[in-house]
Amino acid sequence: MESESTAQTKKSHFAKVLRKHRPTLEEVRAIKRSREPVVFTGIDIGSCAQTWTPQYLLEKSPTLANAKVSAHVSSSANFDFARKNFKYETLVGRDFLQKVVRSASSLSSKAEFFYLRSLGADPRKFEPAMALQQFPELVRDVRLPSDLWDNKENALHSVVLRVSSPSVKIWLHYDAMDNVLIQLNGTKRVVLFPPKHSGDLYLKDSSSMVSDIDDSKTNDEEYPRFRHALENAQEIILQPGDCLFIPALWAHRCESGSAAPSVALNAFFRDLEKNAYPTKDAYANADPIVAKEVLANIEESIEKLKALPNQHGEFYASVASANLARAFGVDAVPTTVVDDERREKKDNNRASVLLKAFCGAVVVAATKAIAKKKIVV
Ligand SMILES: O=C(O)CCC(=O)C(=O)O
Numbered sequence: 575m576e577s578e579s580t581a582q583t584k585k586s587h588f589a590k591v592l593r594k595h596r597p598t599l600e601e602v603r604a605i606k607r608s609r610e611p612v613v614f615t616g617i618d619i620g621s622c623a624q625t626w627t628p629q630y631l632l633e634k635s636p637t638l639a640n641a642k643v644s645a646h647v648s649s650s651a652n653f654d655f656a657r658k659n660f661k662y663e664t665l666v667g668r669d670f671l672q673k674v675v676r677s678a679s680s681l682s683s684k685a686e687f688f689y690l691r692s693l694g695a696d697p698r699k700f701e702p703a704m705a706l707q708q709f710p711e712l713v714r715d716v717r718l719p720s721d722l723w724d725n726k727e728n729a730l731h732s733v734v735l736r737v738s739s740p741s742v743k744i745w746l747h748y749d750a751m752d753n754v755l756i757q758l759n760g761t762k763r764v765v766l767f768p769p770k771h772s773g774d775l776y777l778k779d780s781s782s783m784v785s786d787i788d789d790s791k792t793n794d795e796e797y798p799r800f801r802h803a804l805e806n807a808q809e810i811i812l813q814p815g816d817c818l819f820i821p822a823l824w825a826h827r828c829e830s831g832s833a834a835p836s837v838a839l840n841a842f843f844r845d846l847e848k849n850a851y852p853t854k855d856a857y858a859n860a861d862p863i864v865a866k867e868v869l870a871n872i873e874e875s876i877e878k879l880k881a882l883p884n885q886h887g888e889f890y891a892s893v894a895s896a897n898l899a900r901a902f903g904v905d906a907v908p909t910t911v912v913d914d915e916r917r918e919k920k921d922n923n924r925a926s927v928l929l930k931a932f933c934g935a936v937v938v939a940a941t942k943a944i945a946k947k948k949i950v951v
Contacts, residue, residue, distance in 0.1 A: 588765060588809035591818070602721040606752070611766050611824055613810050614817040619756060620717035623815035626758040626837045628671040628737060635711040638735075639668040644697075646689040653689060655745040655781040660689075670737075674835045677739040687742050692735040693856065700854040702732030705839065709735070716839065722754050722817060723841060731842040731858050741832045746775065746782035748825040750851070751858040755820060755840040757812035761831035762838065766808045769823040770904045774803035777825075780859040787827050821845070 594601060596616040605612045625634075632639050646653055648660035665673070674688050694701030695708060706713045720726075731751055738744075740760065746767075755764070765787055767775060776783040776797050784797050787807075793800045811831075812818055820826055822845050830836035842858035844851060850862045861869070875894070879887040899905065 586809055588807050591766065591808045591810035599719060599721045602719065605819060609821045611808060611821060612819050613812065614722070614819065615815070617719060617815070617817060618717065619815060619817065620715050622715040622758050622839070625715060628674045628835050628837065631712070631737070631837070632668055632671040635709045637711060638709040639671070641667045641708070643667050643670050643690055644693060645670050646691075648687050649685060651687045651739070651741045652743045652786055653687070653745055654785045655747065656778055656783050657785065674737055674739055678835045687739045689738040689742050689744065690736065694732070697856055700856045702856050702858070703734045705733045705735040718817070728848055729843045731844055733839065733841045736836070736838040736840065738830050738836045740830055740835055742836070743786070743827065743829045746784055746787060746825055746827040747780050747859065748772065748777070748823055749780070749820070749842065749858045750822055750861055751842040752822050752845045753820040753840055753842055753858070755812070755818045755838060757816050757818075757836070757838050758814055759837035760814070760834035762812040762836055763829040763831070764810050764812060764818060765827050766820065767803050767825040768806055771803040771806050772823070772825065773904070774799040775825055776800065782825065
């Protein structure tokens with residue numbers, strides 16, 4: 575077996591995600607209420623943690639082997655959603671799984687990387703994935719404690735099968751729902767960012783413009799606020815059988831180990847009541863209805879302030895951002911950083927920079943405020 579990627583073995587400066595070995599149901603419940611990521615280890619999750627290689631999936635599940643799947647394909651291992659450096663290819667499941675196996679071997683003639691995030695039966699109708707129902711031959715291999723997995727109070731949104739070539743990095747993004755990510759084959763490095771640093775992530779919709787979180791030279795030049803997020807990030811290297819609880823709105827970047835293809839299964843759960851979310855959301859990344867409205871209102875406010883002389887914009891943006899910071903306990907964006915950015919983009923007026931910097935934080939804060947009242951799981 576070849577050695578693990580340098581990114582996964584080199585000494586890391588990140589705080590480590592908390593670990594909980596064989597948690598009781600009470601402990602699982604308390605952790606979900608804490609809204610902090612935690613990795614659960616030593617849980618008996620069934621045979622999947624020992625058996626689910628791409629080859630096994632191919633042989634065990636004719637439904638998956640014969641299904642049409644939409645694969646992400648790229649010549650780069652660093653899949654970047656903002657710059658779309660990959661294409662979607664519709665493949666038969668069997669061909670996709672064989673390509674993943676080949677991409678992991680030195681026999682492969684060209685460097686191509688593959689990634690599958692399984693979709694619902696009819697994605698055009700925004701149907702979320704239900705992988706274990708869609709590929710029923712696999713269901714008996716998976717067993718999880720009810721408080722991690724069961725569809726209590728109608729909170730389950732989707733169950734997703736994720737398969738990739740070794741070394742694939744999936745772009746930094748956030749999901750609007752709680753996530754239980756179970757690593758089943760190969761290792762996976764996950765770096766997570768607390769919701770209160772979403773204003774430092776240069777988000778465009780649910781994905782970050784930061785292409786490679788480890789490229790500090792580029793990031794310091796192009797995304798100077800990102801270093802504040804990095805200082806508060808947490809890291810974990812998942813082993814087969816580990817179950818990572820990723821609370822809603824904790825942005826994360828995943829990187830598969832270099833030694834083997836990655837197979838993982840994850841479930842998304844609503845942490846708010848069902849009617850707090852838009853109905854058309856196949857991917858669990860649509861902002862709750864209130865948060866979306868708040869963001870739209872802020873965009874509208876920015877345009878209104880831009881119509882005033884600049885010192886009015888500066889004054890009211892500064893007051894508004896301080897009010898938001900105070901109300902939700904998020905840090906105001908350091909002025910020096912804002913000024914640096916302003917120097918770089920002279921056409922951007924300060925009011926717009928200040929208010930936009932708070933957009934991410936407001937989504938989080940609004941969602942947290944609702945969540946305090948309406949926690950379902
Ligand atoms: O494990 C992966 O491939 C990516 C997981 C992920 O980003 C997610 O579950 O949101």
